[in-house]
Amino acid sequence: MVTIECVPNVSEGRRADVINGLADSLRSVPGLRVLGVQSDGAHNRSVFTLAGDAAALAAGVPKLFEGALAAIDLRTHTGEHPRIGAIDVVPFIPIEGVTMAECVALAKAVAADVAARFAVPMFLYEEASANPARQNLEDIRRGEFEGLAAKMAQPAWAPDYGPASPHPSAGATAIGARMPLIAYNINLATNRLDVAKKIASAIRISSGGLRYVKAMGIALEDRGIVQVSINLTNYEKTPMFRVFDLVKREAARYGVDVLESEIVGFVPAAALTQTAEYFLQLEGFSPDQVLEVKLRT
Amino acid sequence: MVTIECVPNVSEGRRADVINGLADSLRSVPGLRVLGVQSDGAHNRSVFTLAGDAAALAAGVPKLFEGALAAIDLRTHTGEHPRIGAIDVVPFIPIEGVTMAECVALAKAVAADVAARFAVPMFLYEEASANPARQNLEDIRRGEFEGLAAKMAQPAWAPDYGPASPHPSAGATAIGARMPLIAYNINLATNRLDVAKKIASAIRISSGGLRYVKAMGIALEDRGIVQVSINLTNYEKTPMFRVFDLVKREAARYGVDVLESEIVGFVPAAALTQTAEYFLQLEGFSPDQVLEVKLRT
Numbered sequence: 001m002v003t004i005e006c007v008p009n010v011s012e013g014r015r016a017d018v019i020n021g022l023a024d025s026l027r028s029v030p031g032l033r034v035l036g037v038q039s040d041g042a043h044n045r046s047v048f049t050l051a052g053d054a055a056a057l058a059a060g061v062p063k064l065f066e067g068a069l070a071a072i073d074l075r076t077h078t079g080e081h082p083r084i085g086a087i088d089v090v091p092f093i094p095i096e097g098v099t100m101a102e103c104v105a106l107a108k109a110v111a112a113d114v115a116a117r118f119a120v121p122m123f124l125y126e127e128a129s130a131n132p133a134r135q136n137l138e139d140i141r142r143g144e145f146e147g148l149a150a151k152m153a154q155p156a157w158a159p160d161y162g163p164a165s166p167h168p169s170a171g172a173t174a175i176g177a178r179m180p181l182i183a184y185n186i187n188l189a190t191n192r193l194d195v196a197k198k199i200a201s202a203i204r205i206s207s208g209g210l211r212y213v214k215a216m217g218i219a220l221e222d223r224g225i226v227q228v229s230i231n232l233t234n235y236e237k238t239p240m241f242r243v244f245d246l247v248k249r250e251a252a253r254y255g256v257d258v259l260e261s262e263i264v265g266f267v268p269a270a271a272l273t274q275t276a277e278y279f280l281q282l283e284g285f286s287p288d289q290v291l292e293v294k295l296r297t
Numbered sequence: 298m299v300t301i302e303c304v305p306n307v308s309e310g311r312r313a314d315v316i317n318g319l320a321d322s323l324r325s326v327p328g329l330r331v332l333g334v335q336s337d338g339a340h341n342r343s344v345f346t347l348a349g350d351a352a353a354l355a356a357g358v359p360k361l362f363e364g365a366l367a368a369i370d371l372r373t374h375t376g377e378h379p380r381i382g383a384i385d386v387v388p389f390i391p392i393e394g395v396t397m398a399e400c401v402a403l404a405k406a407v408a409a410d411v412a413a414r415f416a417v418p419m420f421l422y423e424e425a426s427a428n429p430a431r432q433n434l435e436d437i438r439r440g441e442f443e444g445l446a447a448k449m450a451q452p453a454w455a456p457d458y459g460p461a462s463p464h465p466s467a468g469a470t471a472i473g474a475r476m477p478l479i480a481y482n483i484n485l486a487t488n489r490l491d492v493a494k495k496i497a498s499a500i501r502i503s504s505g506g507l508r509y510v511k512a513m514g515i516a517l518e519d520r521g522i523v524q525v526s527i528n529l530t531n532y533e534k535t536p537m538f539r540v541f542d543l544v545k546r547e548a549a550r551y552g553v554d555v556l557e558s559e560i561v562g563f564v565p566a567a568a569l570t571q572t573a574e575y576f577l578q579l580e581g582f583s584p585d586q587v588l589e590v591k592l593r594t
Contacts, residue, residue, distance in 0.1 A: 003589075003592055005588075033592075035591065035592075051592055095588060095589070095592065096589060096592075180588065187580075240573075240577065241576070241577070244576075244578075258578060259578075260578045260579070260580040261577050261578050261579050261580070262579060262580055262581055263579065263582060263586055265586065266586055266587070266588040266591060267586055267587060267588065268587075268588050268589070269566060269570075269587050269588065269589045269590075272569060272570050272573040272587065273566075273569050273573075275572070275573035275576065275577060276537075276569040276570075276572035276573050276576075279538070279541075279572065279573075279576040280537065280538070280541050280558050280572060281541075281555060281556075281557045281558050282557070282558055282559060282560065283484075283557040283558070283559055284559055285559070285560060289560055289562065289563055289564055290563070290564060290565075290566050290569065291302075291392060291477065291563040291564065291565050291566065292300075292392070292393060292565070292566045292589075293566075294332065294563060295300055295330075295332075295348055295392065295393075
């Protein structure tokens with residue numbers, strides 16, 4: 001069984017009729033599942049969580065463009081979240097029975113199709129881009145919709161597919177493939193915010209830490225404790241157990257214990273399996289030994 | 298999705314035509330999957346690993362009785378493994394979307410059906426038996442087929458279903474429900490067999506250890522190391538991480554390190570998830586947060 005997750009971010013978080021209409025059009029696609037729709041009014045943005053095989057997603061994503069282009073005009077759009085397009089970003093995420101290379105191929109095929117049908121410029125990002133300056137979503141989105149025409153006038157910002165200048169009302173879209181993200185928080189048995197901030201700084205890539213860790217230290221005021229709040233963007237290459245062990249060791253330096261950790265939202269089974277393998281010192285273990293995996297093959 | 302595993306042990310491990318015939322009759326049952334057939338000539342016994350929902354197993358197990366009764370006669374059967382019946386033991390094991398109580402109910406329904414159709418006495422065991430003297434399979438099997446008529450003449454050994462005396466050629470069957478068994482070995486960085494034996498003795502229930510652990514110390518001659526070889530009969534109540542930690546601690550007492558551990562055969566995903574939860578000190582975690590679990594519901 002092939003399962004690919006797709007999490008399009010759409011620049012509409014306020015008009016329920018538009019958001020519901022987009023969700024309904026996705027639900028009508030055979031084999032496509034709508035696992036969730038989260039809308040944020042302040043961000044004026046909705047996140048659709050979809051799952052299916054390549055064919056279902058290749059059929060569903062253009063439907064989303066069709067509906068969003070008819071309903072959203074970025075020339076009058078306001079919201080706190082940065083965006084370049086009516087459909088701002090479309091990541092494909094390998095979950096089961098599918099490789100990252102296949103998700104990259106799907107991203108490129110959908111990008112070419114959408115660009116041709118809707119005249120929206122498409123920028124490949126993350127694993128789908130071979131250009132280091134284009135892999136990071138923040139780099140593509142810098143300047144936002146309002147600065148997009150000037151940005152695309154530079155040769156370095158020609159799109160990967162579609163017209164050379166922005167779609168008048170829908171801007172452009174970043175489309176690509178990435179690993180599932182794990183939102184992972186580690187709570188410390190202390191109220192010392194400086195300790196959480198120092199640990200976050202020690203473990204995140206932006207200040208010299210682990211490659212696939214974003215982290216910040218925050219206070220949980222109501223509980224009188226602090227938290228190292230982490231986004232883990234590639235659990236295969238930067239595993240949860242390594243992050244946990246490193247936080248624990250850094251905390252010990254300040255005489256602080258780890259109180260508990262928590263996973264917010266979903267986690268791939270493989271991230272938990274690799275954690276059990278590590279701590280149990282398992283040798284020669286294969287995912288095929290997981291009974292549920294065997295039963296599904 | 299409901300998945301129940303069923304692992305009938307049949308007293309025939311030598312005649313390939315008989316074993317293949319039984320497997321083929323099981324494969325013909327709609328919704329029933331034959332995951333594996335392991336035969337042992339010395340034991341003269343075959344283990345069928347089946348999976349399906351309650352309806353598929355309720356249809357399949359009687360087919361196995363029909364075929365085995367026609368082909369196997371315990372009056373002329375020899376083999377190293379103790380047995381009381383042509384179909385010796387039939388355990389039902391909850392895997393996914395099903396409770397132990399439902400597996401107990403299934404065991405009782407199949408037992409009643411088989412007893413009525415084939416006149417084979419059925420003994421409930423493990424979770425399916427309310428009688429402590431009948432829960433342990435070894436207690437039911439003591440005396441084997443050859444001693445069964447005398448044993449069943451005692452009031453304490455009246456069967457739960459079926460005739461009061463053994464089937465002439467097929468004896469009786471133990472049928473019940475149990476947790477999945479995990480074959481889990483921990484290798485020590487030493488060649489001292491006495492250390493492996495002392496640790497096995499410390500952790501197993503039979504000498505005062507953990508409730509759901511069977512263990513022995515053995516030498517891995519070719520590698521020059523020793524192993525604590527473990528059967529974990531209920532990973533929910535005696536989790537893998539606790540066994541691992543206890544072995545590690547006991548080994549340290551003798552100045553010995555754990556080299557590695559290994560899982561032989563299958564392991565339920567939940568056993569690995571609970572291990573990750575323990576070592577990561579995860580709080581408030583629900584199995585529904587595992588992406589693959591969410592995708593299957």
